[in-house]
Amino acid sequence: MQRSLIIFFFSIVIVSCGSNNSEEYTPVPVNLQIPELFQQRLINPLIPTDNPLTEEGISLGKKLFFDRRLSKNNSKSCASCHNPNNAFTDVAQFSVGVDGQIGTRNSMPLFNLAWNFNERFAWDGSELSLERQALEPITNPIEMDSDWQDVLDKLQQDSEYPNLFFQAFGTNIIDSDLVVKAIAQFERTLISGSSKFDRYLQGNAELTSEELNGFNVFMDEDRGDCFHCHGSDNNPLWTDNSFHNNGLNATFTDLGLGAITGDPNDNGKFKSPSLRNLAFTAPYMHDGRFATLEEVINFYSEGLQISSTIDPLMKKANQGGVQLSDQDKADLKAFLLTLSDNEFINNPDFRE
Template sequence: MKYGLALFLLLFTLISCNKDDGGGAYTATPLNLEIPSFFEENILPPIIPEDNPMSVEGVALGKKLFFDPILSANNTQSCADCHSPQNGFSDARQFSIGITGEAGNRNSMPLQNLAWNYNGKFFWDGRAGSLENQIFEPVTNPIEMANTWPNAVASLQNSTEYPVLFDDAFGTTTIDSTMVSKAIAQFMRTLISGNSRFDQFQRGEIELSPSEANGLNVFLDESRGDCFHCHGNPLNPLWTDNIFHNNGLDEFFIDKGLSNVTGDPRDDGKFKTPSLRNLAFTAPYMHDGRFETLDEVINHYSEGLVYSETIDPLMKAVGEGGVHLSEEDKADLKAFLLSLSDPSFINNPDFQN
């Protein structure tokens, strides 16, 4: 018995040292994303960084961090407070409010299918070059979590449970901000939405209603909706081109969008195309949440386009103020757009706290 106990203690010590030696020998349990078959058939594989492979332990840690207010300066705000599952991982408020009570000037972007963001630009203005980098900013932003990374890491390090969870995920109990961002990014890459009514239609499980079917035609018709140039077509399950456009909201810009990042005035007023998935849950709309309803969005493109020097050439009807849809086409377009919403996504227990 003494020999067996000694052998057990030796093995335990070797395993523990192996996890903490920083030599990269430790490997967490690999996890494969549950990718809808339609994604696999029509778009490139998801982007998983070589230095941040998916793991069971990493995703579990990232989920806990996402819902835990421990990263904020006063332990009152989590990522989920501005990216609520029930709102398609966006915010029902026009502008999210940080721990100081101050609001920003942009609407919280929904989080879905982020592993397929091929241009690698995140935020409305593309200022983050990867999902991991995107996660760094909210913690230190003075109108969001208003913390410092050393303070956030110290809070995690001094907790009773997080050092163990980081050990499980990354093989070390010494926590740093890079591992925090990697874990949260792993969880966010699991937020895959691909079971809307339209997805079910494409799988041959249901038929679209006449209104939804005509709405799809309006969406694809260059003389009517002309929506597909920026949001893709039924062969693009992301329903966004992930590119930056000036879509005719304003003549002059208080928030200059992409040009704040590039410094190029030709990028004034350009913002990232949001996905059309889960519009039933993600109001309000546009980068500044100016439209409370989907009807207002449709009316903007129908009658409300505004010319500016950087207007996207795809806004071909700006000279007429919009594409001037009939009331029937507006209603049908709305029905189609809502068919892209996925209740199973916002109710998935894997994505809940």
């Protein structure tokens, strides 16, 4: 009798601990393909435990990213404003929404998002995870202007989506949480790490003397002093993923981070964008005010505006800027363009 009890007990333990329902579909886990340079110089990317990457989830996210049915009148997809040709931004100063409305912010490019460890996304840091970021444009009246229930109905009635959701998440009942999880999975795979400068750092490319001088301008505290906010050869993200008032305005019409935190000290602060892929991401700044890199460089050189929250790292703001020579300006531009990654924008995995 005692022996039977023990066998019974162990049977329960073994069966309950080894739950393995063979009929349940199991998505295939995916490890991000991290560039060697990133592996050497950065900590591992952040993948939320409640949304691990899977082949099925990424594939579904990609399909959703390019699906215009996420918008009210089936006219706009995520890719409409986040175009792969433009490193997942667009060429407009302000993107155009479904009914022709325009906003006040330039569309942000999308890449290397899994290395944003403070988890604040968007120019003003309003979105506290990639999943939450993906929720917002669907219903924003100046973007997709849709209704989540309408979107879910469209997806649920589709001939493919219910099965794709089942394969990715084990359920064919589609909800907004799963939609944004899939989109976020796809977005985390958008890794840009194969620019000319990356190859230079790995000994596989040479820079011109102009590009090298431009890099020195970037790293020189007495000239460009760009590295304090925009990364370096040791931080190939080329951003600190933080928020600064870089001296764009003397007074604020757009409070940026300050509107989110409610702290007046954050007024006029916006996320430092990565300097990767600048060849594809014009116009520049949170409001797309600069059409060219020359305008951007001239701004930092002579055009800074003083305000109450300007970052002290803009140390020459009282003189208008860092006062670069024409040669240094040209060389800085040449260097910045070496950070652009043609392999990234042409990667078929990231295209419709």
